[in-house]
Amino acid sequence: MTTHRSLLSAAAALVLALTVLATACSRPGTAADGSGPGTTLVTVSAYAEARRPPDIATLSTGVVSLAPDANGAIRRNAEQMTRVVAAIQAAGIADKDVQTSGVSLNPDYHYLANRPPRIKGYYASNTVNVTVRDIGRLGGILDALVATGANQINGPTFDIEDKDAVLDEAREKALAKARARAEGYAKRLGVRVRRVISIDETGGRGAPRPVYGRAVAVEQASAADASAPIAPGENVLGLGLDVVYELGK
Structure with a gap:
């Protein structure tokens, strides 16, 4: 008799647990996205x-x-x-902003028809990467490099050292755009924007995109120096947002 009662009690407890579980799963507003009854989720990019x-x-x-x-x-x-490195240092470039990028030695061949190539000499090459933090002096630095023997120059490439403030501005603009679009959906549906469910950010850490149309030539400190004109222009940083909004009455 005791065993029979125990089995009945266990069965009753199992039925009660299944009933509670079914009620929880069917109750409105308990979805993982946090939406409640009478709401709509919209994703805006x-x-x-x-x-x-x-x-x-x-x-x-x-x-x-x-x-x-x-x-x-x-x-x-x-x-x-x-002599080139001395000119770089004389221009006020810090040691941390000068880095050797390549040293090479290669034969210079002389080619004749129907004969094997013959080595007539050797090319030696040494290259450094230089970071210039005063763009206004860039033209004068280039002139000094050439004057002291540099016969290889590539660049310059312009960049923004502290990108966080620029990205914050882009982020604020993107969020305002997303909110305006969500408000537009809500108005057409006759509801309102209740809250933000999630935000997913993409991009924003790539290389800045230069804008040449608004470039202005850099003036050198001495008007007597006919330095190469440099046009830094503007750089562009952008990012995208995917924002999920909850709409409802």
């Missing part, structure tokens, strides 16, 4: 950009030297490169 003049520039510069033998090419290249 918005993209926005912010622009700033760049405040740093990077360039690659170095020396390629030719000599009849490998030792002569390396020695000549080292002498020329020492």
